[in-house]
Ligand SMILES: [Fe+2]
């Protein structure tokens with residue numbers, strides 16, 4: 001793809017090596033579980049999966065911080081980018097908490113999933129930073145697909161296009177009369193940004209990771225609330 005071309009909302013990074021295969025296989029496996037558990041209950045699906053999605057940025061940011069301390073190198077702004085991603089995912093969670101209500105079973109699932117995924121991602125990041133970021137890149141591809149399906153359900157009238165919660169209107173600088181549809185589009189745009197950043201980091205040669213991630217700039221990752229407010 002030409003660097004000057006915008007990356008489409010629905011994009012798939014081709015599986016090219018063992019690291020990609022591990023990341024993609026793990027993603028497909030977890031997607032199967034999500035599909036089985038939630039089917040088309042997209043509000044509840046979003047709540048549970050956003051609690052997981054907010055983990056990698058925080059774990060990666062903390063480990064990158066420690067790595068930069070050990071190697072006495074500048075992070076070139078990447079710690080902030082990863083922490084912003086975690087913060088952005090938490091805002092997705094807060095937004096969907098205004099739209100759906102998790103059951104007690106789902107709340108228990110979040111506790112178990114956080115303990116397991118946090119531990120898994122921590123060790124994966126230590127063993128292979130590339131695979132960890134590729135995994136998030138593939139997770140985010142699936143998130144984009146899920147939010148596209150959510151939009152289709154809203155457009156078909158099977159999910160009510162309720163008024164946007166105030167927290168979302170403030171965060172994404174949406175019009176006061178915004179509806180759920182606009183919120184889902186804003187969230188999907190964020191997920192596409194996370195996807196592009198994480199794939200771009202995973203694409204870097206290992207000898208230059210983490211301190212030289214310039215090439216990941218310009219991937220459109222500044223799509224969160226700040227950008228919404230600036231525009
Ligand atoms: Fe999210």
Ligand SMILES: [Fe+2]
Pocket residue numbers: 053089140143190191194195
């Ligand atoms: Fe995301």
